[in-house]
Amino acid sequence: MTQATVNITAPATNDQLLDATMKVIAGGGSSNMRNLGIQTPLVLDRSGGCRIWDVEGNELVDVNMGYGPHLFGYADPDILGAVADQLRLGAVTGIPHRLDHEAGELIAATVPTIEQVRFAQSGSEAIASTLRLARFVTGRTLVVTFEGHYHGWSETVLRKAAITNNGEGSTRAVPGAPGMIPEALAHTLQIPWNDPEALDAVFREHGGEIAAVILEPICGNAGVVHPRPGFVERIADLTARHGALLVFDEVITGFRVALGGAQELLSVRPDLTILSKVLGGGFPVAAFGGSREMMEPLARNEAFHAGVFAGNHAAVGAVVATLRKLRANPSVYDTLETDCAYLERRLTEVFAAANRPVRIARCGSVMSVALLTKPQETDPRYDAAVSLIDFAAHRRLQLLCQDAGLYFHPNPLEPWFLSTAHTRDELDTVVQTIGEALARL
Numbered sequence: 103m104t105q106a107t108v109n110i111t112a113p114a115t116n117d118q119l120l121d122a123t124m125k126v127i128a129g130g131g132s133s134n135m136r137n138l139g140i141q142t143p144l145v146l147d148r149s150g151g152c153r154i155w156d157v158e159g160n161e162l163v164d165v166n167m168g169y170g171p172h173l174f175g176y177a178d179p180d181i182l183g184a185v186a187d188q189l190r191l192g193a194v195t196g197i198p199h200r201l202d203h204e205a206g207e208l209i210a211a212t213v214p215t216i217e218q219v220r221f222a223q224s225g226s227e228a229i230a231s232t233l234r235l236a237r238f239v240t241g242r243t244l245v246v247t248f249e250g251h252y253h254g255w256s257e258t259v260l261r262k263a264a265i266t267n268n269g270e271g272s273t274r275a276v277p278g279a280p281g282m283i284p285e286a287l288a289h290t291l292q293i294p295w296n297d298p299e300a301l302d303a304v305f306r307e308h309g310g311e312i313a314a315v316i317l318e319p320i321c322g323n324a325g326v327v328h329p330r331p332g333f334v335e336r337i338a339d340l341t342a343r344h345g346a347l348l349v350f351d352e353v354i355t356g357f358r359v360a361l362g363g364a365q366e367l368l369s370v371r372p373d374l375t376i377l378s379k380v381l382g383g384g385f386p387v388a389a390f391g392g393s394r395e396m397m398e399p400l401a402r403n404e405a406f407h408a409g410v411f412a413g414n415h416a417a418v419g420a421v422v423a424t425l426r427k428l429r430a431n432p433s434v435y436d437t438l439e440t441d442c443a444y445l446e447r448r449l450t451e452v453f454a455a456a457n458r459p460v461r462i463a464r465c466g467s468v469m470s471v472a473l474l475t476k477p478q479e480t481d482p483r484y485d486a487a488v489s490l491i492d493f494a495a496h497r498r499l500q501l502l503c504q505d506a507g508l509y510f511h512p513n514p515l516e517p518w519f520l521s522t523a524h525t526r527d528e529l530d531t532v533v534q535t536i537g538e539a540l541a542r543l
């Protein structure tokens with residue numbers, strides 16, 4: 103039998119290439135979250151700094167930035183250089199490497215509650231392993247989660263995305279997805295965020311059965327929602343009193359909202375922490391960790407976590423390069439805060455001038471911008487106001503901006519991630535593009 107020839111002559115336009123891609127990649131991309139965001143096809147050729155270039159040669163300023171890993175912008179030369187060197191020296195051998203020690207030391211020196219870590223490839227994997235460890239340590243099964251918080255796609259924590267195929271938004275993230283083991287959902291209890299009564303009630307009813315409470319300490323996946331003062335402290339107090347573990351999903355907030363993550367900002371100490379995104383500076387890596395005592399079942403090979411590519415040398419090299427750079431430039435967080443506060447102020451003015459209700463909420467360089475049907479009366483810091491979001495208008499705004507050279511995610515619940523590569527000029531371009539799009543909306 104002769105081998106079939108593979109025809110890979112690339113079609114020239116975004117439309118044609120996405121069509122061709124959809125024939126061989128289910129849905130056109132390897133993530134439902136991303137595929138649901140496609141409106142007008144945008145197929146990339148390359149990225150650099152805070153810019154992306156599509157296959158037609160169009161250049162766009164990007165504020166989605168690959169969902170958050172690139173604090174120093176795309177293709178940061180220091181991180182890229184370190185990873186390229188490591189690729190030449192060997193990316194995966196399955197044998198402990200000298201970089202492992204340095205990466206572990208750097209994480210332990212940077213994240214307040216971590217003494218020991220394990221590496222994984224993605225946030226979902228690291229979270230699945232963390233929850234298994236929490237269940238092993240406590241001998242319990244139930245895990246408490248919060249509405250709107252996303253902890254990856256593993257069996258017990260998946261929540262359906264808040265935007266549907268037809269562009270309509272749903273106001274609640276529904277537990278589960280078709281094809282999941284239905285019984286798995288019985289092992290998680292989901293309660294509203296920032297609701298002390300619901301929190302007290304879940305511990306009153308199930309206190310002795312709860313293995314862990316997992317949360318995004320500052321919720322990035324429901325439009326950047328801060329915890330109300332005292333709320334995370336209350337979770338910490340209840341978990342400690344009932345023998346449950348406190349798990350911070352710092353996939354977004356780790357190294358992003360402060361060098362030591364949200365736990366540094368909030369001064370609440372979780373038992374276990376998950377890190378990803380900024381950790382690898384754009385390369386696929388995640389980590390989970392805690393005190394030596396907490397990680398002991400993994401050290402003793404009693405709790406199970408594994409992976410051929412987990413902690414591969416290229417990924418660990420990216421961690422070392424990123425953390426070295428962050429620790430050498432601690433003022434980066436002040437600079438990002440100043441620039442993002444400027445962007446927030448200017449955007450607020452532009453939406454007001456266009457007479458368009460909007461919810462803008464921010465923590466450092468993570469920002470949420472969502473068009474609303476009417477002005478929000480509650481405090482945008484603590485209330486996502488999802489039921490007020492005008493999903494359809496937001497998607498129209500996104501299309502106009504994409505055409506005019508600005509990319510943000512069409513789902514208003516997906517945050518913007520700013521980077522040191524976004525200069526004031528680029529921030530002004532963002533504001534101007536949105537202002538012009540609003541005039542045409």
Ligand SMILES: Cc1ncc(COP(=O)(O)O)c(C=O)c1O
Pocket residue numbers: 169223224225226227229252253254255318322323351352353354378
């Ligand atoms: C807070 C949070 N946790 C977990 C995840 C899942 O990580 P991954 O997509 O790498 O599996 C994400 C992804 O965006 C996230 O934002």
